[in-house]
Amino acid sequence: MSLNIAVIIKLEPDFSDxxxxxxxxxTLNRAETKTILGHHSAIAAQAAFYxxxxxxxxxxxxxxxxxxxxxxxxQSLLLSDAEELHLYSDRSFAGADTLSTxxxxxxxxxxxxxGKPMDIVFSGFRASDGETGQTGxxxxxxxxxxxxxxxxxYELDIEKRxxxxxxxxxxxxxxxxxxxxxxxxxxIAIDPSYKSPFVTVSQRLSASRYHKEAVTRSSNYKSxxxxxxxxxxxxxxxxxxxPGSPTIVYKVEKIPKIKSNRSAQxxxxxxxxxxSNILEKIHETIT
Amino acid sequence: xxxxxxxxxxxxxxxQTAALTKQKxxxxxxxxxxxxxxxxxxxxxxxxxxxxxxxxxxxxxxxxEMLSEARRLMNDFNKKYSLNEKVIAVILGNGIKHLxxxxxxxxxxxxxxxxxxxxxYHINKIYTKVIAQIATDLKCIEKISPEYSKExxxxxxxxxxxxSTGRHLSSTVLAELESGLASDINKLVVEDIDFRHEHKTKxxxxxxxxxxxMYRPDFSGFLWTTILCLxxxxxxxxxxxxxxxxxxxxxxxxxxEKDVSRTGIIEEYIPEFDTKDLDIKVLSRNVLxxxxxxxxxxxxxxxxxxxKESPEENIKLIEKLAKLLNAEIGxxxxxxxxxxxxxxxxxxxxxxxxxxxxxxxxxxxxxxxxALGISGxxxxxxxxxxxxxxxAVNPDENAPIRxxxxxxxxxxxxxxxxxxxxxxxxxxINQTKEGAxxxxxxx
Numbered sequence: 001m002s003l004n005i006a007v008i009i010k011l012e013p014d015f016s017d018x019x020x021x022x023x024x025x026x027t028l029n030r031a032e033t034k035t036i037l038g039h040h041s042a043i044a045a046q047a048a049f050y051x052x053x054x055x056x057x058x059x060x061x062x063x064x065x066x067x068x069x070x071x072x073x074x075q076s077l078l079l080s081d082a083e084e085l086h087l088y089s090d091r092s093f094a095g096a097d098t099l100s101t102x103x104x105x106x107x108x109x110x111x112x113x114x115g116k117p118m119d120i121v122f123s124g125f126r127a128s129d130g131e132t133g134q135t136g137x138x139x140x141x142x143x144x145x146x147x148x149x150x151x152x153x154y155e156l157d158i159e160k161r162x163x164x165x166x167x168x169x170x171x172x173x174x175x176x177x178x179x180x181x182x183x184x185x186x187x188i189a190i191d192p193s194y195k196s197p198f199v200t201v202s203q204r205l206s207a208s209r210y211h212k213e214a215v216t217r218s219s220n221y222k223s224x225x226x227x228x229x230x231x232x233x234x235x236x237x238x239x240x241x242x243p244g245s246p247t248i249v250y251k252v253e254k255i256p257k258i259k260s261n262r263s264a265q266x267x268x269x270x271x272x273x274x275x276s277n278i279l280e281k282i283h284e285t286i287t
Numbered sequence: 288x289x290x291x292x293x294x295x296x297x298x299x300x301x302x303q304t305a306a307l308t309k310q311k312x313x314x315x316x317x318x319x320x321x322x323x324x325x326x327x328x329x330x331x332x333x334x335x336x337x338x339x340x341x342x343x344x345x346x347x348x349x350x351x352e353m354l355s356e357a358r359r360l361m362n363d364f365n366k367k368y369s370l371n372e373k374v375i376a377v378i379l380g381n382g383i384k385h386l387x388x389x390x391x392x393x394x395x396x397x398x399x400x401x402x403x404x405x406x407x408y409h410i411n412k413i414y415t416k417v418i419a420q421i422a423t424d425l426k427c428i429e430k431i432s433p434e435y436s437k438e439x440x441x442x443x444x445x446x447x448x449x450x451s452t453g454r455h456l457s458s459t460v461l462a463e464l465e466s467g468l469a470s471d472i473n474k475l476v477v478e479d480i481d482f483r484h485e486h487k488t489k490x491x492x493x494x495x496x497x498x499x500x501m502y503r504p505d506f507s508g509f510l511w512t513t514i515l516c517l518x519x520x521x522x523x524x525x526x527x528x529x530x531x532x533x534x535x536x537x538x539x540x541x542x543x544e545k546d547v548s549r550t551g552i553i554e555e556y557i558p559e560f561d562t563k564d565l566d567i568k569v570l571s572r573n574v575l576x577x578x579x580x581x582x583x584x585x586x587x588x589x590x591x592x593x594x595k596e597s598p599e600e601n602i603k604l605i606e607k608l609a610k611l612l613n614a615e616i617g618x619x620x621x622x623x624x625x626x627x628x629x630x631x632x633x634x635x636x637x638x639x640x641x642x643x644x645x646x647x648x649x650x651x652x653x654x655x656x657x658a659l660g661i662s663g664x665x666x667x668x669x670x671x672x673x674x675x676x677x678x679a680v681n682p683d684e685n686a687p688i689r690x691x692x693x694x695x696x697x698x699x700x701x702x703x704x705x706x707x708x709x710x711x712x713x714x715x716i717n718q719t720k721e722g723a724x725x726x727x728x729x730x
Contacts, residue, residue, distance in 0.1 A: 246467025
C-alpha cells in the first residue's frame, strides 16, 4: 500500500541575524522582519521526507496563512519533494487562535489527495513566534488521530499499519526516552532534535534522487499548489477566525522591570588590571 | 439589533426576559441579556481543576506549584464573590492513590483520581478522554461541591503544566471540551471586565464576570500578553467557552509549605476506556542522565545575542573561559532560535533548549553567574537573579542586566574575554609553579 503523509507548516518571522529586526525596547519589529518557513516546520517536512525515502510515501503540505505563505510551502517542497501543496487563505481566518486554526487545518487535511485519509500527519514542535505548541495536538484531536508529541525518531510496519516512535519527554532536569507503538493513523509533532537517519547506500541514493526531483518541482511549484478560501474549504464561518476563537489577546504591555536588589559596579576601561580585580572577586566568592 | 432578532438566537430564559422588556430602551435590554448570561454562566461553571502529572509515582514539581497559585487565586475569588468554589486536583496513574493526600497537604480542597493499570503511562489519547470525563462528571461534584452540583456542567477554570506532556494534554483536553487555552502563563488574576469586541459582543460594551486574566511573557521576554477565554455573547455566534484554561510555566510559582493538618475530599473516578485506544502501547522507558546539569557547577557562563559579530569565534572564547573557571555554559532564549550561522558542532553542543536559562528554560542559582552579551529580558533575569555574584559583559550600559548584576563590564565579548582568559592562564601557570591547587572547582 502506498503511504499518505500530510505536513502542516507555518510561515514565521525569520529570527536569523540580518533578517530579524527588534524595536529599541527589545520587542520584535514585525514590519521590518522578514518571513520564512518556520524552523520547526522545516524539521516536520524533513521527517515526512524520511517516510518518502524509506517507505515510498506521497506527501501533501498544508498551511493556513496569507497569500505569501506559498513561499513557505515551496521551501518545504524543496525539503520533502511533496506532490501537493495546500494554502488555506481567507481574510476571515485572520486573528484565529489555536482552536480555530486547528479547525481550518483539520478541514484542509481532509481534502488532501482528493479526500483520501492521511496515514500520518506531521507538524513542528511549535511556531517560533506563537510558541504555544497547541495547534498540532488540537488538529490531531479534531481529526481523531492518535497524537504523539516530541518524536525524535520513528519506524513503520507498513503491513501491520503500525508506527513505533521514540519520544523525548522532559520535566526540567528529569528526561525520559519513551518507545511507543500505535496503530496508524497518527499525528506526530516532531521534536527539534529529530534527524533523518539515511543509513544505507540505497536510501542515500534515493534521497538524492528525490531531492533532484524536488528542485524541478520547486521551480514550477505553482502547478502543485491549490489555494482554498473559506468557502472552497467548506468550513463553518462560526468555527474559524475570530468568531471561532475562544481566546483573545486582551492587552499587550511591557513586562515591568524586576525590582533590582543589586547595584552594579561599572567597569569601562577594559584593561588587564581591571579584569584582574574581577577575577580576584570571583576567586574570593567561590572559596 | 432588534429585540426579536436577539431573542431568536439566545437561550430560552433570555428569550422570555427579552419578550418582557420589549417596551424598554435598547440599552436596558442589553444589560438584562448580559445579566442573564452572567447568571447562567455562574451556575454551570464551578471550581478550579488542576491537572497534576506524576511519573512512576512521583508528582512532577510544577503540580504543587500550580496548586499553590490555585489556592491563592481561589481564596481571593471566594472572598471577593462570597462563594465557596474549590481547588480540585486531578491525578491519573497506576497505584497513585497514596499521592492524593499529598495534594491536599499542598493546597487542594479535593482530589479526583483515577487509578488503573491502563493509566500506568501518560498516553495522550487515553489521558485526554479520562480528564474530559472527569471534567464533566457530576458524581464527584455532588460529593465535593453539593451546593453547586445540580447545574454543574464544567470546570470554571483549568490549570495544566506547560511541560512536554502537559502542554499537549492541555491542547487535546481543550479541543475535546471545545474551549480556550492560553499557554506558558506566569501570572493570573481574576477580574470582572467591561469589554467591547467586534465578534464576542457584536460591538456592545458588556461585562464578563470572573474572567481569568492569563499573562503570558512573549518570546522576546519583554512583552506580557494578557489572554482571555471569553464566551461569545454575540447572539449570532452565541457560544459558551468554559473552562477558561491555561498551561503554567514550571518554576514560576512557589509551592506552599506542606501542611499535614489540612483535610479535604478524595474521590475516586472509575474511567471508561475505548478498547481501540488500548492498542497504543508504551514499549519501554529510559531515564536519560541529564546532559546539562547546572546544579553541579559553582559557576555558570551564559551568552546571548551579543556574540553576533563573530559568533563562532566568540563561542570558542566562551568555551575557553568556561574551561578555566570550571563552568557550565548556558544560553539566552533568543539564542535558542539559532539566529546566527554556526558550525554543526557548535549548534549541536550549545544551541539547544536544555541550555536555556530563564523562565522558558532552567532556573539557576550558581555562586558565580557570568552573563555575556545578554541584555536581560525579565524572563532571563527570573532564571538567574538569585545567583551569588553576577558579572555582566555588555557594550550597552542601558541594558536591563545592569540593574541585576554586581559588576557590569561595559564592553564586547571579543574585547573582554581574551584579557580574562589571558589573566586566568597566567594565574594557572603561577599556581602550578607554586604547587598550589586551583581554587575553583565543582561542588
